Amino acid sequence: MREIKISSEKEAVEFGKGLGKTLERGDVLALVGELGTGKTTLTKAIAAGLDISETVTSPTFTIVKEYNSGRLPLFHFDVYRLENGGELIEIGGEEYFDAGGICVIEWADKIAEILPDDTKLILLEYGENEGERIYRCTF
Template identity: 40%
Template sequence: MRIEKEVYGEEAMERLGGSIALVLKNGGVVYLEGDLGMGKTTLVRGVLRGLGYQGPVKSPTYTLVEPYELSGLEVNHFDLYRVADAEELEYMGIRDYFTEGSLCLIEWADMGRGVLPEADWVISLGLIRQGRHVSLEAQTEKGYAAFHALQKVITS
């Protein structure tokens, strides 16, 4: 099950993130795929704004994770770009971040293969003309439920 979108500009990417936030209020695991500069952190900023966060949002490239506590929802934004071996994640206690009600948004999830839980959604970003091609794909039952809700939000 997949949604394909074309997104043009940073504001449009943030709006898409805000729409995604509407259906992820119960948490989940989202893998964000795409090369450097494709807008993964911008999309995360939109999700956080959609959940009510107004502070700065930066890529956790050096810290590996930026946690946010929002209205009872714990949101963890991971950037695993600099991880050399997935076992490093075990040392930081990564499994503790993945609770039933948390939302975990993970950039460069392939660097944590074998340690990370299965993704409810995979969001892939790629370059097209002057914008980005965004593909959203549900992977689990929890992901499918949120996915159906997102289809209604995006098409209304």
């Protein structure tokens, strides 16, 4: 796994924007990390890199939110409230994986068993210093 040290929220946003510019149709990005490690902040930055003009908010209660104003659609998931991937299948959520956009999934470890094999994983961890994060990426 590639390790990236992030020293500030500004660096996290820069990383996310850069990542958003490189993502391609059909990419699934799994974000895994403790509460407060910056999953939603990173998703907002990815959206900016996709030229999404809408305000991006965490879809905690709706599970998924669609954004269609950018160069590719963004399907933003927050699966914190789900027990497993079967619950996402029950509501048709896995259909987004093949919907021609980018899927970013917060708390993706909860549905790991249904994620596509080529899912890109980012583990977000707290760093040693205040505001510091470590991103461990499979890509």
